[in-house]
Amino acid sequence: MNLIIKLESLALWLFSIFLFAPLGFDWWWYPLLLLAPDLGALGYLAGARIGAWTYNLLHHQAVAVAVYVVGVWLANPVLQLTGVILFGHSNLDRLFGYGLKHEDSFQSTHLGRIGRNK
Numbered sequence: 849m850n851l852i853i854k855l856e857s858l859a860l861w862l863f864s865i866f867l868f869a870p871l872g873f874d875w876w877w878y879p880l881l882l883l884a885p886d887l888g889a890l891g892y893l894a895g896a897r898i899g900a901w902t903y904n905l906l907h908h909q910a911v912a913v914a915v916y917v918v919g920v921w922l923a924n925p926v927l928q929l930t931g932v933i934l935f936g937h938s939n940l941d942r943l944f945g946y947g948l949k950h951e952d953s954f955q956s957t958h959l960g961r962i963g964r965n966k
Contacts, residue, residue, distance in 0.1 A: 853942065857942040858943050861936055861939040863935075864935045865878065867916070867932045878933070882933060882937055885938070886906075887906070888903040888904075889902075891903060897951045904949055907948060908948065909935060909938050912934035915927055915934060916931025916935065919931055
């Protein structure tokens with residue numbers, strides 16, 4: 849199952865690049881912004897519950913798709929870019945085994961435990 853999830857995540861990450869291509873932004877924007885959703889981890893400064901909420905908000909694929917669709921609907925390329933970056937980042941995270949966070953700790957994800965003390 850782990851291999852299937854990784855292959856699916858790889859395909860969806862590549863799809864995010866496909867969605868990025870026609871947006872008209874220079875290519876350097878994609879790698880520059882790709883790690884921006886990790887700013888959601890700053891919520892952990894306020895505790896595990898708030899940290900999980902802020903992290904998951906910026907890593908939830910439905911949020912990414914919704915932002916992208918609203919961007920298409922409003923013909924707003926910046927919203928489309930935001931959705932593509934959120935979508936690409938979340939799939940890249942899943943490719944490397946990082947999932948949505950549970951409220952007990954940063955290491956507890958929907959894909960299993962991460963870090964040294966699995």
